Structure formats: structure tokens, C-alpha cells
Amino acid sequence: MKLKVENMKVALSKKDIISDINLSAEEGEFLSVLGASGCGKSTLLKAIAGMLPLKEGSIFVDGKRIDHIPAHKRNIVLVFQDIRLFPHMTVAENIAYALKIKKIPPEGRDAKIKSLLEQIKMEGLENRNINQLSGGQQQRVALARALAAEPKILMLDEPFSSLDENLRFDMRLLLFDIHKRYHMTTIMVTHNKDEALSMSDKIALMDEGRVIQSGSPEDIYENPINYKAAKYFGDASFFEGTVSKGKFNSPEFSVDCSLKEGKYILMVRNDAAELTEGDDFEFIQRVYTGNEEEYVYQHGETGSKIRCRNNSKKTDSLPVKASICLKREKLRYYKISSS
């Protein structure tokens, strides 16, 4: 089912939480809504599901307007961040909840429950009590419960945030599998950029209640539309400076560029910076994360830090003082508005 949100604004206690939201998800598309905590992502999901009233704007599913339809009739199911499995029901009863509402007879329900449990790799656990399940198991049952409702649109609010790393990887695969199998329009809210990048067909990046960029993962990563978007994906250092006469100038760098005059922020990804001979930067720290290695150097005068990825293998002799050589094609510039 196609989802379209137009000019949505949601307010709580007279304060606008999200505004000017315009986004869409095609049939079967996996859309991630990415953003820092507090940027309004969960509010967005709840508004689409009908749990929060819209101050402004409209929601369309398959071209039909749904924002006047009560929440329980929208068939848009949300898997909550705090899971919310019903404590007084077993695993099977939780999953069967939506089936009972649809008046599916007991045999049909049992078959569906069995099938779903197989898909989430929890066969035979129909009669387990919720409090006997681990966090990962609860997450999976919550997913199965949502799927049982056969929603037009499936939404997940930070589904993996409470799981540890290994479990997260397995759950991501599971979700990916299920998404492929059901070809269901899925919207996932996360603050984890790797998740968004690895799982989505499309990403909507949110900041302070607004969607600041939306596009494919490659698009957003390679070409962040502004400074905030760029900052979100990390791995980069930023330097303020001015462009005049075809050259960007900041205390740290001087680079040829073809931009109009004005104030800019230069973004240097960690793979766009290389160490060379020189002494304007001083070594601070080596950051080793197993599959990646970064060096952090600090500019002698301004104190700005730059992160350089280590592309070679040698790590023993790091110069205390160095200069940074920038790869022009990997640089990005963001204009600072004059206000």
C-alpha cells in the first residue's frame, strides 16, 4: 500500500513537535525515518497510526485520505519501542489478538499462529507466558503479533534499540526476510544510521521535527543536503571558513573550489584526509574499532580536530606533527546562511 503524508503538523500541549512533514513510501518500500532522539520520529509514527491528532496536513493510503478514520480502523500497525505484549496473555493469545478481531475461526487462527511462529523461529512456544521470554523473543513475538493483523503498512519504532549487538544483527536479517516475503510497505524509525543505511530502500532524515532530506541511502550518505544532515552520518570533521575568488579559506585549510562568495562549512570525510609532512596539526588520539582505524589530529592554532582514516597497514610510526592533504573530489561545502 502506498503511503503519502502531506504537510503534516502535530502538536502536543500547544508545542509543535513535528511540522511540514512531507514524505511518501511506495508499495512494498522499506522506508527508514532516521534522526536523533527527540527529533519527533516516534510522534510521526503515532500520528500516521492515528494515535495522535493532526494539527495540520493529511495522510493518504493508496490515494485515499485516512486522517479522519479512527485508529483501530486504519489497519496500520505499529510495533512499539517498549514492545507492549499483553502480560495477561500467552504468546499465542497475543498473536491471535488481531485474528480474533477479524473473526477468524479457531482452526484458522491456530494455523496462522503456527506459521508466524515458524517465521520468527519460535516454533512450539505458543503457550509460553510473556514474562518467561527474553528481550529478543519478546521483540519477535511483537513482530508476529503485528503481522497477524495483516496491516496495509507496518511501522516499527526503534525495534532493535533494546537488543545487544549480536541479537540486533539477527533481528535485522529477520525483518529484512519478512519484508521481502510479505512485500509490505514498512516504515522503521531508528537513530542508528548503519541500520537505516543497510536496510532501507529510502531514508527520511529528521531533525527538530522536520524532514531535512529524503532519498536513497547512497544519495543521503554521499550528498547530505546540509550541515545537519552531514553531521548526522558522522565520520567527518567540519571547518568554518569563507569562499572568495574561487578559494575556500579557513584557518586550517585553503582549497580551490568553484563556489560563490560567502561563508561556508567545509566537510571532510575521514577518507578524504591524508597525513603529509608538516606541522600545523598535532597528534591527539588513535581510534581503533576493530575493522577500522582512525587518527585524530588537532590544529595547532584553532584547536579544531580532524579525523583521518588509516588506509595503510602501518600503525607504528605516527608523526607527532603533520599536515593534512585533502582529496578535493570527496569534499563537501555547506553554505552558512547570512542570518
Next chain:
Amino acid sequence: MIKKAVPYILLAPLIALLLILLLAVANSLLQGLGYMPALGLNKISLDYYREVFSNPEFSASLLLSLYISLISTIFSVAIGVLICASLIKTKKAEKFYRNVLRIPILTPHIAVALFVVIIFSQSGILSRICYQLNIINEINEFPNIIYNRKGIGIILGYIWKEAPFVAYFVLSFMESISVSYEEAAINLGASPIRSFFSVTLPLSMPAILNAAFIIMIFSFGAYELPFLLGVTKPKALPVQAYIEYSHPDLRHRPYAMAENGVMILVSLVMAALYFYLWRKKSDGIRKSYDK
């Protein structure tokens, strides 16, 4: 050593008070069994209990008290839960309603009795309205709603005070359930009514049963309302017991204590029932909350 004793030191006043209470209970039970050395009664005997149970007036009192507490509890819980559920969903003037609900909790039972008399007695407001509407012509035609053998006045008084108590007691609990689990149920397609009855209500049961327990035992053994709004015959049990107790002939004392003993027994049975039911209902649910 001292460290181990700290909790007991902290609990010393509580223990002292409880010992006094237990002494009162023990004394009632002993005297009910006929043990009153002061009167020269040194033998334990079941005679007084036997006399009590064979007295039709007593059984009428016992039944009346049970009836009053059962009916008032059922209605108070039903109405209280209804008010609670409505209050949670009401956004407008929420503060006003919450404050109004507190009034009955702050009102002494004595005042409640006066309220019931003012409105429902034969010379009360309701009767006057009926007269003005030509439904009745004489003060006696208005039915005896209060001073009546089924204790309707007493029940009404208890409901007035206890339904808001239930609503208030259950409120914060039901609210937290409503905000999370009820939302999830609606999201899965349940209508608001269905989600309330299939999710919110069952999950609120521990708090509801707790409130029901408190008001049931209280309305069974309380003195004030049955005295003020009750009829001569049958008297509610606490009233009956006190009349016996204050009899000038002290030999009535064991008889009074036997009646008290029955009240203690019934209250303990109610408590046991509650703990059994509560344990059953809430053990599974409690564990999931703790996660």
C-alpha cells in the same frame, strides 16, 4: 548484631500497636468463649456462640451486614471503574473532575448519613419533588428508602463514598495501562470498547480487587452508617454487637463478644478470599511488570 536489629527497632512502634490490636482481638475471642475471670466465668465454653447462632435476630443481623457490604461493594466497584475509565478519557476540565472526586473521600461518614437523609428520607428533597409533581399527596406515601429492612439507605451512603474511592484508587494504575497496552490493542484493530474490556480491565484487576477488598471489609464491620441510617429490626451486626456490649448487665458481655467474634471470623475469611484471588490473578501479571 546491632545492624541486624535495626529494622526491628524501626518497627518497634508498629509492633507495639499491633500487639494492642491483637490483645483486643484475643480478648474478644476469649470473652466470646465465656472466659471472664472478673465475673467468675473461668470455663471456656461454646455456649455463647451457640446462643448467638440460634438467635434468629443475630442471623438476620449477620445476613443484613453481609448483604449491605456485598451490594454496596459490587455497585461501588462497577460505578467506580466506570468513572475511572471515563475520567481517563476526558481531557476537558480534567482537573475539575479529579478534585470533585476527592470530596467524598474527605467527607466523614457522619456527613454522608446526613446527605442520605436530606435527599432520600420521607421528608427529604426527593419526596418533596414527588409531591410537587403530584406523584404523592402525603408525606407517608413516599417509600421508606432509607430506614428500611434491606438497608438501602446505608447502601446508598456507602456507594456515595466508596465509588469515588475506587475510582481514585484505581486511577493511576489504570491510566498507565491505558496509555500503553490499550493503545497497542487499538492499534491492532480493537475498538476502544473492546480494547478496554479485553486488555485494560483485566490488567487493572489487581488494583480493582485491592480496592474492592478494602471497601468490602470496611462496609461489613463499620458502625456509623448502619446506626444512623438503619432500622430497628434487623440491625446491622456492628450496631447489634455494641448494644449487647453496652448492656448494664455484664453477663451479656460474652454474648456481645461472641457476636464480635463472628465478625472477626467473617472479616478474616474475606481477607483470605482476597489474598487467594489476588494471588491468582496478579502473580503472572506482576512478574511481567517487573521485567
Next chain:
Amino acid sequence: MTNKNSILRLIMVFAAACILIPVALMTVWAFTSRWQWPDLIGESLSLRGFREVFINNVQGFRILVSSIFISMAAAFFATVIGYMSAQAFSMYDFPLKKWLRFGSMLPIIIPSSIFAMGIHVYFIKWGINDSITGVLAGHVLYCMPYTVNILGDSREALGNKYEQQAAMLGCSSLKAFFSITLPLMLPSVISAFSMAYIISFSQYFITMLLGGGVVKTYAVLVFPLISAGDRTIAGAYTLVFLLSSIFIFMLFEGAIKFIVKKIVGTET
């Protein structure tokens, strides 16, 4: 959607009316001179009832004031005992804990009239019958389950994480109690206090029997007037009774809000 909302609104309005109408009626009645059947309006406005309460019955006002003091004392003791017990139950593990916890709820199970009748002879024996001591003991006993409950819940919720932190920073436990725990527990303490006050102020049987007519509280004073004939006087007394309960309660509420604001810096 709107249908459901209007039904809910109706329920709340009806409930509020059922609560407020009796209070309003009684108030009006207290201010009439006479209101005979079958009139729907009283004869005339009059302060006859209040004259009786405050002027004619000289004792009346004195009893009201002393009742307030007695209930304050009962509430104080009940709160202190409740706090100590809450501390024991939530911060320690010890044998008999379950039994004592159950025991603290015992006054809810045993009616106050049974307690009073059962302990009466012993109070006489110990010489505390017809005295404030005996009455207070009874009041405190019956307020105690509520204070233990209220304070127990919040003591447990608070936990000892702040005290642990304070200890790590070198603070003595006494200082930690006064500067950290108590301020944070204050709203709950006041809440328990006001609940205990209301329960004590409304107590009738314990005061009647164990006070023996010597210790008279307002509840004991007003009780016989309810079934007596004069509704104006009964209404006046009861209105004073009700208002003083509500007034004191609101005072405590305000104190809680003020303290929370000062300590935490936010409104509740």
C-alpha cells in the same frame, strides 16, 4: 468518535452532580431558618444554625479546635511510625518481614468498633481509658495502615541510590537523611499526614467508647445530631465538619505543591 466522547462527558457530569448536589443541598439547608415539607425552598435565610454551632454551644467551637489538635497529633504519630516502618520494609530484609507487613494491614481487616470493645477493659486496667492517650493510640492504630502504605510505596520507589551516592562522596547517613532523603520524601510524607488527619478527624466509635465522653471530638459531638430532628442545626454542624476537613486537606496539598516546586523546580 464524538458520540463516545459525549457519553463519557455525560458520565463525568452525572458523577460530579451526584457528588456536588448533596453537599450543596446540605449547605443551603444549613443557611435556612426552617425548611418544612413539602416546600422546595426554605422559609428564609438565617444564621440560626451557625449561631448554634459557634455561639450558643460554647463548647462546640472549643471541641472543634481541640479535635483539630488531636487529629494533628494522631496524624503526626501515624506518619512518624509509618515512615519508620516504611524504611524498615523497603530497605531491609529480615525474618518475619512478610508477617509484619501483613500485620500492618490488620487494622483494615479488624473493624474499629471490635478493636475498641476488645481493648476497653485493658485501657481501664492500664488507666488510660477516658483519656487522650487511649484515644490517640486507637486513632494512630487505624491511620497506620494508610501511612505505612503511602510511605512504603514511595520509599521503595526512591530506593537508596541517592544515599549510596552520598556515602561515596563522604556524607554521613544522618546528613544524607536530612539533606537528601527527607526532602525527596516530603511530598509523600505530607500526603500520608493529610490522609491520617482525615481518618482521625472522622473517627467516631473509637473516640466515643475509649474517650468515654471525657474526650470529645467534633465527630462525637455531631453524631447524635444527625438523627435528631433539626436539619438546619445538623447541617450547620456538618458543614463546619466538612469544611474544616477540606480546608486542612487543601492546606497540605498546597504545601506539597510548594515544596515540590522548590525542591524539584517543576510543577506536579
